[in-house]
Amino acid sequence: MAENKTDTENTGANPILVMLGLAQVGTTERKTVTFGDASAITGSRFWSIVSVVVLIALWFVSAAFEWTDSTFLPSPQSTWAKFYEVFQEGYRNVSLWENIWSSLRRVLYGFGLGCLLGIPIGFAMGLSNTLRGIFDPIVEFFRPIPPLAFIPLFILWFGIGEQSKVLLLFFAAFWVMVIAARSGVLSVKLSKVRAAYSLGASKLQILTYVILPNALPEVFIGMRVALGVCWGTLVAAELIAAQEGLGQMIWVAQKFFLTEIVFFGIILIGVIGVIMDLLLRLLERWLIPWRGKG
Amino acid sequence: MQNLTANNVGMIYKLPNGGSVEALKDVSFDLERGRILTLLGPSGCGKTTLLNILAGFLAPTSGSVSLSGKEIRGPGQDRGMVFQQGALFEWLSVEKNVGFGPNMNGVPVAQTKKIVDDLLATVGLAGFGDKAVYELSGGMQQRVALARCLANDPEVILMDEPLGALDALTREKMQGLILKLWNETGKTIILVTHSVEEALFLGDRLFVMAPRPGRIEREYELPFAKMGLTANVRELKTSPEFIEKREEILSLIWEMEEEIMGSRGEVL
Structure with missing residues (x-):
């Protein structure tokens, strides 16, 4: 019984990787071709997170290095400050x-x-x-x-x-x-x-x-x-x-x-x-x- | 007298180009109560048109159909329908699907519940009442369709290729269920099918229909449906009598198909 349990633990998918879309389960994992296979393309959460983080980071960086005039591209900090002010x-x-x-x-x-x-x-x-x-x-x-x-x-x-x-x-x-x-x-x-x-x-x-x-x-x-x-x-x-x-x-x-x-x-x-x-x-x-x- | 009769039924469809198609010509029969009739024939022979006329969904261009001496002019609860898969209401549970007819007719809730429970047990779905229909397999869905149709206690059950979308094994089981229901309820049943074997096995009467114009080409009185209630199904379907009839009908239909192809060839 205990052996069986260890077995499934070792062979099963890592739930965190599955949630992030970095590991596949079921037949999808064993598919040799996924290009054009709609059922295999469910989107990778990991890359969603990366894209949002990169976008926000880019905003911070471009403001910090003043790539453009702050009148056209305000920094995240000043935008937040203004938001807080208007909110209040x-x-x-x-x-x-x-x-x-x-x-x-x-x-x-x-x-x-x-x-x-x-x-x-x-x-x-x-x-x-x-x-x-x-x-x-x-x-x-x-x-x-x-x-x-x-x-x-x-x-x-x-x-x-x-x-x-x-x-x-x-x-x-x-x-x-x-x-x-x-x-x-x-x-x-x-x-x-x-x-x-x-x-x-x-x-x-x-x-x-x-x-x-x-x-x-x-x-x-x-x-x-x-x-x-x-x-x-x-x-x-x-x-x-x-x-x-x-x-x-x-x-x-x-x-x-x-x-x-x-x-x-x-x-x-x-x-x-x-x-x-x-x-x-x-x-x-x-x-x-x-x-x-x- | 509760016969289902057709008197010289004819059906001519008009075409947009001014022409017309004779889907049925001079179809007459008299079906006694409690018989099970199967309709077989190549596509375009008008078997579904005939079923729709009997159901009251189509009005024939000539002749008439009547049940117990009363002319059929529209759909009615005395004639229940079972369609191919996909005619269940997927927004209702199994129970609500089966109880749909009684519900529409204002039958008290407690009475409906009893009807539904009894029927679900009859078709082998006891305990599946609160399931969603889309959670069931194709065979089980058709069991629900049979139960739904029986809930109104119709005199006649009209089935339009009810087992057409099922796999071979499920199909054979469902054929057994249809025979069982036929035997237990004593209803008159008309079943349209593409399968020669199914038509032979289920019909204690069988019409082989022919196209252009759609008509009854040959009639059979068959023993297999009654035998199927007790005999081993595989033995019955592989018996020399069964095979002989099957081959006879297959070659009949084959000839018709050849004829159609031939006449098409001439047109081309």
Whole structure:
């Protein structure tokens, strides 16, 4: 018994090396060719860590040796100091939290509205020939237009208030959600729907118990894309005479050559974007464990 | 009188180029309650079209089908369906899949639970109720599909190549299960298959269908399904009678395929 245990200890993989992606387990370890083999390319954590460390080190070094003017590339230390200062005292009488919150609020409103209207319309397009006929040309025409192209028009129509910013973000999310919902509905296997009809389900029951859960994985992918696009459009939306918001903060700071604020503003936008995607992914794993297993 | 009957059923599909295809022509039969009928034939012979007409998913262009004297005009719970793999609801557990029909019909929860537990035991999946369907093997998934269809207690069970995606060993076991269910429930079963052996073994009636236009080419009354309930399956399938019938049907289908290839050759 004890011998067996030593055996597995000696022959098993080192868990730390496996976690770092420096050692392989299972058949992958014995594969003679991995080039072009997607199942063998899972990414090496070790090299991820190296790349982040090198990037940050490069920032420190370039600032310490003043490779460029500090107005253009502030040092990590001064960026952190500025971040701490703004975090404590705010910038131009607006606290950092208020800036973050007003940006988040705009994105959530725009994204939420995009889902609220986009998903039902996408569903309708996947369920009816007439509705698909009606909406197809509209969707196909507006979808490729970059949302930013609508800024001048929205200012003209809705002024420079909160409305036009939210509407711009809504516009960014809406088409993505329509298309995701439509393809989610159309991805249902005919045999599933027919099985449900034969089991006595009504049309409404087919919609709620078959079409809807079947479309959820694709709707969720759409939500992740839409939220990303909204967040990415944010800075542009806040070009429209905003008083607060992360994008606006960056724009104003840039005018005064406060590059530190521009830097940590960008980093903050990146971090929040990653966190939002992570939350959606967790939600996805919790809500649709069957994804990709149909 | 609970016969499943087809009267001169014809099906003509229109093509976008203005032409048409005759998928079925003058198909008539009368299937008594409790029989198990297998449909066999080369691709394009209309066997799946016929099954879909009986299920009520397609309306024939001529003729009619009826169950117990009542004309079939749409899908209904009196005719259960079993498809090839992939028709289960992967967002529901095994239990919820089997209980789907009763649930849709508002059967009380406790009663549904009893139906589900009984059926899972019948198909050999007792204790698998709370598993996700994608955790099961292909054979087990088809057991769930059989149980799901039986949960509504249909009069007729229509199976569209239910074992088509299974490996040979699992397939043979499942054939045994289908015969067992047929014997125990006394349901009328129609099963579409590509496998000559399966059609011979499972059908106590067998229609060999021919294409262009799709029609019933030859009919057989067979003893093997009833024998299969008690006899050793391998002995049965290697018996001279079984092999003789198998070769007869194989050469019949082979001739049809040759004919199709020949006529295609002329067109080209």
